[in-house]
Amino acid sequence: MLSLLFLVAAALPQTAPQGATAPADPVIADWRAVPDDELLVMTLANGKQVVIRLAAAMAPAHVGNIRTLARKRWWDAASVYRVQENWVAQWGDATEKKPLPAGVTDRPAAEFEIANFSPAVRMAQADGYSTASGITADGWPVATNGTQAWLTHCYGMVGVARDALPSTGSGAELFTPIGQSARRLDRNYTVVGRIVEGMQYLSALPRSEAAMGMYATPGERVPIAKVRLASDLPAGERPHFQYRSADNPRFAAAVARRENPEAPTVSLGGATVCDVLPAVRRTP
Amino acid sequence: MLSLLFLVAAALPQTAPQGATAPADPVIADWRAVPDDELLVMTLANGKQVVIRLAAAMAPAHVGNIRTLARKRWWDAASVYRVQENWVAQWGDATEKKPLPAGVTDRPAAEFEIANFSPAVRMAQADGYSTASGITADGWPVATNGTQAWLTHCYGMVGVARDALPSTGSGAELFTPIGQSARRLDRNYTVVGRIVEGMQYLSALPRSEAAMGMYATPGERVPIAKVRLASDLPAGERPHFQYRSADNPRFAAAVARRENPEAPTVSLGGATVCDVLPAVRRTP
Numbered sequence: 001m002l003s004l005l006f007l008v009a010a011a012l013p014q015t016a017p018q019g020a021t022a023p024a025d026p027v028i029a030d031w032r033a034v035p036d037d038e039l040l041v042m043t044l045a046n047g048k049q050v051v052i053r054l055a056a057a058m059a060p061a062h063v064g065n066i067r068t069l070a071r072k073r074w075w076d077a078a079s080v081y082r083v084q085e086n087w088v089a090q091w092g093d094a095t096e097k098k099p100l101p102a103g104v105t106d107r108p109a110a111e112f113e114i115a116n117f118s119p120a121v122r123m124a125q126a127d128g129y130s131t132a133s134g135i136t137a138d139g140w141p142v143a144t145n146g147t148q149a150w151l152t153h154c155y156g157m158v159g160v161a162r163d164a165l166p167s168t169g170s171g172a173e174l175f176t177p178i179g180q181s182a183r184r185l186d187r188n189y190t191v192v193g194r195i196v197e198g199m200q201y202l203s204a205l206p207r208s209e210a211a212m213g214m215y216a217t218p219g220e221r222v223p224i225a226k227v228r229l230a231s232d233l234p235a236g237e238r239p240h241f242q243y244r245s246a247d248n249p250r251f252a253a254a255v256a257r258r259e260n261p262e263a264p265t266v267s268l269g270g271a272t273v274c275d276v277l278p279a280v281r282r283t284p
Numbered sequence: 285m286l287s288l289l290f291l292v293a294a295a296l297p298q299t300a301p302q303g304a305t306a307p308a309d310p311v312i313a314d315w316r317a318v319p320d321d322e323l324l325v326m327t328l329a330n331g332k333q334v335v336i337r338l339a340a341a342m343a344p345a346h347v348g349n350i351r352t353l354a355r356k357r358w359w360d361a362a363s364v365y366r367v368q369e370n371w372v373a374q375w376g377d378a379t380e381k382k383p384l385p386a387g388v389t390d391r392p393a394a395e396f397e398i399a400n401f402s403p404a405v406r407m408a409q410a411d412g413y414s415t416a417s418g419i420t421a422d423g424w425p426v427a428t429n430g431t432q433a434w435l436t437h438c439y440g441m442v443g444v445a446r447d448a449l450p451s452t453g454s455g456a457e458l459f460t461p462i463g464q465s466a467r468r469l470d471r472n473y474t475v476v477g478r479i480v481e482g483m484q485y486l487s488a489l490p491r492s493e494a495a496m497g498m499y500a501t502p503g504e505r506v507p508i509a510k511v512r513l514a515s516d517l518p519a520g521e522r523p524h525f526q527y528r529s530a531d532n533p534r535f536a537a538a539v540a541r542r543e544n545p546e547a548p549t550v551s552l553g554g555a556t557v558c559d560v561l562p563a564v565r566r567t568p
Contacts, residue, residue: 127409128407128408128409145552154464179439205488206488207487271412
């Protein structure tokens with residue numbers, strides 16, 4: 001059939017893509033568990049689930065807020081209230097006026113950047129938004145300008161919406177890029193995680209033509225039934241996920257293969273970090 | 285409200301973005317008409333229209349095929365039969381077996397590349413997929429490796445699906461990236477245009493979980509009522525579009541502003557070509 005051989009999906013698949021050589025395939029040891037308290041499960045009123053892996057070590061203050069918000073059930077009856085074409089889907093309190101619960105710090109110190117740039121695999125080429133980038137051992141996309149380091153706003157990453165600086169937000173209002181990667185938000189917004197399952201329940205929502213893609217009427221909003229940390233769910237409902245680690249030669253080979261595909265496919269010998277996010281899967 | 289001030293849309297808007305200075309605003313002379321025979325109007329069975337600007341000068345053989353396919357009404361009763369999360373939406377003949385009409389050249393000479401790299405505005409930074417890129421006077425995103433030049437697979441650009449090389453396809457099966465830009469397809473597929481209206485009617489379609497995102501059942505497919513060149517539509521139904529030209533200091537200033545946003549927003553002093561596609565609008 002037309003296009004099947006070459007139009008393979010954008011993220012590195014769990015199994016070897018076309019023309020892969022065996023050494024690049026992940027082995028059991030490459031898969032590592034995502035801690036249950038670093039997994040946020042958002043259940044929409046329609047029953048669909050969006051699962052977010054939290055970057056707990058990268059943005060501890062905002063992830064701390066998010067854990068508290070989930071435990072206080074702050075998002076129950078919240079909604080996805082903004083879906084802007086080729087930009088973002090955003091959820092939380094549509095009125096953006098609901099008081100934050102005790103224990104949540106509004107406008108904590110900025111976490112727009114991370115402590116250091118130490119990827120396990122580096123991309124071969126720079127991009128328009130950083131001088132170097134790569135994937136950390138535990139699977140996060142990071143970039144640097146040679147001085148600061150940060151998590152990148154790839155498609156499906158989760159950022160903290162905020163008002164004008166110096167506001168840093170709180171974590172109560174979250175967004176994810178649903179079009180081209182939103183790299184120009186790097187270092188300007190806090191990245192708190194990555195959607196690892198159910199992205200299509202946000203990316204395929206109807207776009208709003210209203211200002212900033214805010215749904216113009218309450219009826220357009222997509223109700224959220226509940227948001228919980230996996231660790232707070234009953235054992236029977238608790239999902240378990242694994243990420244493909246990057247600190248091994250198999251992942252490095254997979255990235256190199258993406259940067260230098262086999263002939264007759266041509267390339268510059270590069271790819272962007274958003275195009276090599278490691279696979280995440282439910283624990284078999 | 286949270287996030288309104290900074291989370292502005294990804295494409296350069298027709299009106300000045302936040303903090304714009306007057307000289308960067310387009311003036312009447314910057315808007316140029318898209319010829320009616322370079323505008324393809326795809327009407328879905330649900331009545332929604334997707335309007336594609338054709339890159340007639342960049343891929344003449346494939347655009348020639350597309351014009352013939354439209355005039356022969358080849359796509360009438362075709363469908364959008366593939367929607368793969370964070371990858372592409374693809375349309376045409378779902379069986380991929382329907383014979384091409386007379387006058388359509390199957391597998392014409394490859395048009396993966398264009399004659400030369402001559403943008404009106406160059407991006408300040410290289411990216412992972414090209415050593416230089418920019419926007420041509422007539423608004424097309426182009427890139428180069430220093431030797432070859434090509435149109436880039438940005439979100440919303442339209443490419444020609446094909447079988448394994450040496451197949452070049454025909455133009456009968458088309459796709460558009462609906463997630464992160466699909467730049468790794470650059471120089472491997474023929475780009476024939478850009479969706480300038482109605483992208484949301486493709487990008488928000490339900491994703492398929494089946495192999496390659498092909499809809500598993502005919503019932504999932506999104507029927508296409510008809511596809512016509514605007515020039516072949518009755519005057520009363522014919523849309524007219526204008527694109528914002530790039531060969532003027534106002535567009536150059538808008539790109540520079542996107543690469544170097546006003547403080548307190550920080551940047552590397554760069555952006556990617558897919559993030560500065562010129563606005564296209566219905567003729568006022």
